[in-house]
Amino acid sequence: MGATKKYFKRQFKTQMFKLDYEDASDFYLGCYQKNRSCVPLLVMRALLFFGSVAIVVASLVLTIQAGKGAYWPIYLTHWGLVMMMVSTGFGFAISVVTFLKGPIDGTFGLPWYMKAYWVLYNIALPLALFITVFYWAFLAGLADSEEAAELELAVNKVLDIFIHAVNSVVMVLLLLTARQPVFILHFYQVFGFALVYMIFSLIYYAAGGTDQFGFPYIYPVLDWNQPGIATLAVVFSAILIIIIHFLVALLVLARDAVGKCYRKDNGFSLTS
Template identity: 50%
Template sequence: MGRVKRYFSNEFSRQKWSLEHDDASQFYISSLQSSRSAVPLLLIRLIIFIGCIGILLASTILTGLSWVHFGYWPVYLTHWGLVFITVTSGFAFYVSVIAVAQGSIDSSLGLPWYVKAYWLSYNSTVPIALFITVFYWILLATGEEEYAINPVLDVFIHAINSVLMLILVLVSQHPSNILHVYQPIAVTLVYLVFSIIYYFAGGTNPFGGHFIYPPLDWAKPGPTTGVVFGCAFVLIVLHLCVVVISLCRDWFSKRYIRDNRTVSIHP
């Protein structure tokens, strides 16, 4: 109980609101390695980055070739999510490139901007990717409108997106803080405001409806507000799930993999 109490006392300290961390090496050394080389994580992140780029390109190209006017592509949270996972994996790869090129990343004066940018995008993107998967397969895939322009692409943008982000979590070593929940909430609030503006500006979906998603129909403000609060609750739960996954990852890594006596930063 003492360890649990110390954990929560530390997690809810003022410092945990910020994007500061004492050990910058945790942002470029994998939890699945016993050495301190930055190369293994760089290679994994490169594969994830390429995968995210491939899904994003496939989505834009296939949408452009389908019956759906490409102008509708930017209005969907799913497609925002594809941009988010690409940006996040790109920042992750960039952090690893800098670590390999320099031999290490100095955080004596605080984390560099690009590490903070990666951490912020990671904190926001992972739970949002999971939320998109849950939201789609529970509320939209069984609805009357057919949102899938291609069944294979449908799986990639609504399932593989989360798989890639979960892999990013499992191979990383940096923490996921409970108090960072405000970051994915802030990003989704931006989309919520966009959906309201889109509705009052007369925007429609490809089926002619005056809403982006049926559950997000602002012509019915009461039920839609209830859906928004429900989605916020789910997003918070998913963020906490990421925190728990990170804790389990760190426990497994410390117990079975990591060798703290290894000091070389190079392969």
């Protein structure tokens, strides 16, 4: 109980809002490897990055072939796919830089590209989980939802699984195989991204934008013609995203405990 109290006390200090971290090697070493080689994580990140690129390209190409490519950028699902691709890309790039130039020195702070990766990761991971949960819980059965529309537009059902389930698998693997931290107070990063999307949906509605069937909304639950329902959806989504981020932080805590035990580190502390 004392260790748990120390963990939460540390996590809620004001400096935890920042992108400060002592050990840069945690951004390019695998959680379960006992040596200091960057190669194992390099291989894993290469697979995750190129897999992410394939998912994004397949989704975009099939939507264009269906004659609805202009609508591809309006959906949060696809924003999440792009964030997944960019975040795995930055992770892969960090591993490549380490492989070519050797260990990265974080004595005087993390380099900019590591901080950029950290922010992208903090956004893409909970966002992917949110998209998966929200889709399967609320949108999968709606005939006029974007996801169902994609199926009607002959988008492969396998791709539907990839963009609403495998997206989360990719990001969770990115989390489980590395050592990079997740701070609870970094929730503002994914929250800010979600806020940008909400503002975009409002501007899109005000400008007369429609979904690919001509309805005046992007998602049925985000119909600004019914501001009460849309506002409730936004509030619910904001709470869900914060909860997911908190659960991700706890998952990282468990990952680190298992990883340190496997590597036979000298002790494990919730505050480390």
